[in-house]
Amino acid sequence: MKNLITLVILCVVGHSFAQIKVEGVVKDSIGNPLELANVIAINQQTKALESYGITNEQGGYKLALTKNMTYTIQVSYIGMKTFEEVLSIKEADLTKNFTLLADNTLDEIQITYEMPVTIKGDTIVYNADSFNTGTERKLEDVLKNLPGVEINADGKIEVEGKVVNKLMVNGKDFFDGDTKLATKNIPSSAVDKIQVLRNYAEVGQLSGVQNNQDNVAINIKLKEGKENFWFGNVTAGGGVAPSPNDELYLLQPKLFYYSPKYTINIIGDLNNTGEVALTGRDIRNFGGGFRSPSNSSGTSINLGDNGLGSLTNLGNAQSIESKLGALNFSYTPIKTLDLSGFVIYNSNRLQTRQESFVRYTDSDLGIPDEEKVETGREATNQGLAKLSARYKPNVNNQLDYDILGRISNDSQDNTIFSSVVGNTNQLDAAKPFSINQNVNYYYTLNETNIFAFEAQHLLKDEDPFYNAQLVNDPNNNNAPPNARDAYDNTAASLGLNRDQFGYNLNQERRIKSNQLDAKLDYYNILNATSNINFTLGTILSNQKFNSNIFQFLDDGSFFKPTANLTDNEGNVLRNENDTEYNFSDIYLGLHYRLKTGKFTITPGFSLHAYGNKNIQFGETYDDNFFRILPDFETQIQFKKSESLTFRYSMQNSFTDVTNLAQGLVLNNYNSIQYGEPDLQNALSHNLSLRYFSFNLFNYTNIFAILNYNKNIDQIRSVTQFDNVIRTNTYFNSNFADESLTAFGRVQRTFGKLRASLGVNYNYSKNNQFIQDRRSVNENFTQSYTPELRTNFKKAPNVSLKYQYRVTNTNQGTNTTKFVTNAPSVEFDAYIWNSLTVRTDYSYTKQSSDVGPSDSFQTWNASLAYRKDKDAKWEYELRASNLLNIDSNINNGSNNISVFSSETFVLPRFITIRLIYTL
Numbered sequence: 001m002k003n004l005i006t007l008v009i010l011c012v013v014g015h016s017f018a019q020i021k022v023e024g025v026v027k028d029s030i031g032n033p034l035e036l037a038n039v040i041a042i043n044q045q046t047k048a049l050e051s052y053g054i055t056n057e058q059g060g061y062k063l064a065l066t067k068n069m070t071y072t073i074q075v076s077y078i079g080m081k082t083f084e085e086v087l088s089i090k091e092a093d094l095t096k097n098f099t100l101l102a103d104n105t106l107d108e109i110q111i112t113y114e115m116p117v118t119i120k121g122d123t124i125v126y127n128a129d130s131f132n133t134g135t136e137r138k139l140e141d142v143l144k145n146l147p148g149v150e151i152n153a154d155g156k157i158e159v160e161g162k163v164v165n166k167l168m169v170n171g172k173d174f175f176d177g178d179t180k181l182a183t184k185n186i187p188s189s190a191v192d193k194i195q196v197l198r199n200y201a202e203v204g205q206l207s208g209v210q211n212n213q214d215n216v217a218i219n220i221k222l223k224e225g226k227e228n229f230w231f232g233n234v235t236a237g238g239g240v241a242p243s244p245n246d247e248l249y250l251l252q253p254k255l256f257y258y259s260p261k262y263t264i265n266i267i268g269d270l271n272n273t274g275e276v277a278l279t280g281r282d283i284r285n286f287g288g289g290f291r292s293p294s295n296s297s298g299t300s301i302n303l304g305d306n307g308l309g310s311l312t313n314l315g316n317a318q319s320i321e322s323k324l325g326a327l328n329f330s331y332t333p334i335k336t337l338d339l340s341g342f343v344i345y346n347s348n349r350l351q352t353r354q355e356s357f358v359r360y361t362d363s364d365l366g367i368p369d370e371e372k373v374e375t376g377r378e379a380t381n382q383g384l385a386k387l388s389a390r391y392k393p394n395v396n397n398q399l400d401y402d403i404l405g406r407i408s409n410d411s412q413d414n415t416i417f418s419s420v421v422g423n424t425n426q427l428d429a430a431k432p433f434s435i436n437q438n439v440n441y442y443y444t445l446n447e448t449n450i451f452a453f454e455a456q457h458l459l460k461d462e463d464p465f466y467n468a469q470l471v472n473d474p475n476n477n478n479a480p481p482n483a484r485d486a487y488d489n490t491a492a493s494l495g496l497n498r499d500q501f502g503y504n505l506n507q508e509r510r511i512k513s514n515q516l517d518a519k520l521d522y523y524n525i526l527n528a529t530s531n532i533n534f535t536l537g538t539i540l541s542n543q544k545f546n547s548n549i550f551q552f553l554d555d556g557s558f559f560k561p562t563a564n565l566t567d568n569e570g571n572v573l574r575n576e577n578d579t580e581y582n583f584s585d586i587y588l589g590l591h592y593r594l595k596t597g598k599f600t601i602t603p604g605f606s607l608h609a610y611g612n613k614n615i616q617f618g619e620t621y622d623d624n625f626f627r628i629l630p631d632f633e634t635q636i637q638f639k640k641s642e643s644l645t646f647r648y649s650m651q652n653s654f655t656d657v658t659n660l661a662q663g664l665v666l667n668n669y670n671s672i673q674y675g676e677p678d679l680q681n682a683l684s685h686n687l688s689l690r691y692f693s694f695n696l697f698n699y700t701n702i703f704a705i706l707n708y709n710k711n712i713d714q715i716r717s718v719t720q721f722d723n724v725i726r727t728n729t730y731f732n733s734n735f736a737d738e739s740l741t742a743f744g745r746v747q748r749t750f751g752k753l754r755a756s757l758g759v760n761y762n763y764s765k766n767n768q769f770i771q772d773r774r775s776v777n778e779n780f781t782q783s784y785t786p787e788l789r790t791n792f793k794k795a796p797n798v799s800l801k802y803q804y805r806v807t808n809t810n811q812g813t814n815t816t817k818f819v820t821n822a823p824s825v826e827f828d829a830y831i832w833n834s835l836t837v838r839t840d841y842s843y844t845k846q847s848s849d850v851g852p853s854d855s856f857q858t859w860n861a862s863l864a865y866r867k868d869k870d871a872k873w874e875y876e877l878r879a880s881n882l883l884n885i886d887s888n889i890n891n892g893s894n895n896i897s898v899f900s901s902e903t904f905v906l907p908r909f910i911t912i913r914l915i916y917t918l
Helices: 002-017 139-144 179-185 280-284 488-494
Strands: 019-027 038-043 049-054 060-066 069-076 083-089 117-120 123-127 149-151 157-159 166-169 191-198 216-222 230-240 247-258 262-271 299-301 319-334 337-360 370-394 397-418 422-430 433-446 449-462 465-470 503-527 530-552 576-596 599-616 619-639 642-654 664-668 671-674 682-695 700-712 715-722 725-732 737-750 753-770 773-790 797-811 814-831 835-848 854-865 873-880 887-893 897-904 909-917
Touching: 019 083, 038 060, 049 060, 049 117, 060 069, 139 149, 139 179, 139 191, 157 216, 166 179, 247 909, 280 370, 299 530, 299 576, 465 664, 488 715, 503 664, 530 664, 599 642, 797 887, 814 887, 835 887, 854 887
Parallel strands: 166 216, 299 642, 671 725, 715 753
Antiparallel strands: 019 060, 038 049, 038 069, 069 083, 117 123, 123 191, 149 157, 191 216, 230 247, 230 909, 247 262, 262 319, 319 337, 337 370, 337 897, 370 397, 397 422, 397 433, 422 465, 433 449, 449 503, 465 503, 503 530, 530 576, 576 599, 599 619, 619 642, 642 682, 664 671, 682 700, 700 737, 715 725, 737 753, 753 773, 773 797, 797 814, 814 835, 835 854, 854 873, 873 909, 887 897
16 A cells, blocks of 8 residues: 555656646737636647646636647637637747637637636536546545535535535535535536535525625536436445344435426435444434524524433444435426425434543542443434425515424433442433424515515424433441442432432433524615615523432332532522523614725624523522624625635623523433523623635635634533532633634645645633632644645545644643644545545554553445446445454543543444446
């Protein structure tokens, strides 16, 4: 492998030295430079497009060509006659200028090749075939080839550092724009063009009066012949796992139908090889295209997530069984009405194992070091269904309605051995459901007056259940503290019956949330460069929270304990909760938008009338107040593909009902909390600076982001320890928390080599409160990620990446330093127009100044055969975890401890697959 990589690099270097530079200027007939003119060079011998260029603002272009070859040069520009000339390249660089003439007729010269990249206003259009090498199978393989486009660690698409929030196919939403479902399932053979839509406006009527710099969408244009026909593929496979009793299986149908009137997308997945289309977290974060009307109001209220928040990352499981069924459709019965929707069912079964060690660095706390071995079984069953309608009778009216239903049935059953607490069996289960409805109406009265009404209603019901069975010896209840069971003090505080051979501890919870979020916007267009926006909005929220802690005794009888804990004011805490929390926000907003030269300036503010009230066991706690929240944004558009944006906002954040409820809640067998009914809001200042430049003249893409955040009256927790068991409560801190993040990436293409460098700095200062002591936890992380990637059409390609990360943590008198070195390589080759070879390898080493170094590595490979690129059948041999590595290692630290964990992963899997392409 090493020799092969070296050979590829030498080929790239040799190819670069063999290149001849051709440059010049493209002008019109009166000598004005033409920006964004297209210049392409077609090799007359191979008839292939070898190089292309797009002129800059001075009309300049550059081409990299091979010496002693002959090319057809084509120069084109909208409204001009296409110019063509045969050019013989010798062994010296060449300067060649072109002059284009105006033309009102069709070009006589037929352009044989399309430009790989073109820019049309805010839209970047990539021609997929110009970047494909033959090894691509899915949309994500195509996107990885494109300059300026990245697939991040979560499988989401990023453009210019912004996460793409909508993906369409032929202008139709694909599962309401979910990018991960698209990248993992749309076949690469169907993709013709990728259109990146910057400053994307969801509603065309508002595109001229809103700032949409953060909105990026992608539209996939299908190749000719894909409309009115089913396309896609079906994959079936099997193999033998290391255990002789386990057989591997895989079935993945992915079928698509597109026509001007309706579309159907069907995705299925049934396997036990660990290839999961959607994780449990993906389903829970699947927003279904919903946007909160109050998103830019300055108010943030957290309704909480009381499902199983600890769902396992599927890359950290020893065995995985996955089922997915997804159907997406759209239908246009008449020109003015669009109907769409989807149904998704997802099911995962996992077995997990993790070994960890925690060493507490603050000796004054008296907490013993703890070793844990945790094995578990996890089952998730999740369903989503959505129906959407859009009625647009004319350009002045648009009415949207959406309804999304979500239901889950999740459980986790863990067995934990702790060197401190002993053996514990733990069960978490939840069957939450929610219904979300959305109504939007947009009305353009005339050229200067636009109205927009948006309303969203959420109904959510969550019912998490918890059970823990811990060891206990009732004979040592009266022994000295150091001779008792580790859980005895906690059991006494909870009021449990300690005369039992084990604690069977249970908790029922029920959280019902009902929220209305609505606003009415009025836009008045003052002139061609400015408009003013008035907003009247409200958020009305109601949450009800009930919980109950109880114990089953050895004889099976039910026991309801009475807690012996008190809060900071000496009030006795309950083992139950009965809380109702009502929140209201009525606000008026005013924003002015002005375009002047290169600047777009948008100052504004919102005036809020807040109301908070929570009722607990007959006692009422309320708080009503007014607040003005200013915000400001300015953008400098240096040129069409270069801008700098500054943004400031003040935000008011409110917590959910579980942090207000003053009764005890079990988060885990070793984590207990109780709330504070007098909790107030947290105020934050948020500043960001964003720069991006996309230069097709020298194939350079740059973006940089700087964010600063300061939280005032932040809701923080106070932690009390009894052995390794912690009890948390909440309060508004008088000490501000701060964070500063800087992130950037530079990417440039040199012939067949694309180089990039990503840099990330993150500094945070948080106040931590442990047993009535405050400590300041400072954390600084810096990471550097250089990458080199080749893009040969007829030769193997390799991607080399290296990540270097350093984390320094300062916890008062304790400091720790963690260093991560992670080189990785990906290799792919398309051989004899029939054989595809792909492999990837990564090595991760973690070291620190508080413990030994650890490392782990992964290696995967596949070999696929198809007769030619248009063949219907393909045969693939795929191997994962070729080195049969048992586990991954992770080290870290916080303000009171350093820790390490070893997570066991899937063993070596080898499968044979058969793929049929429609």
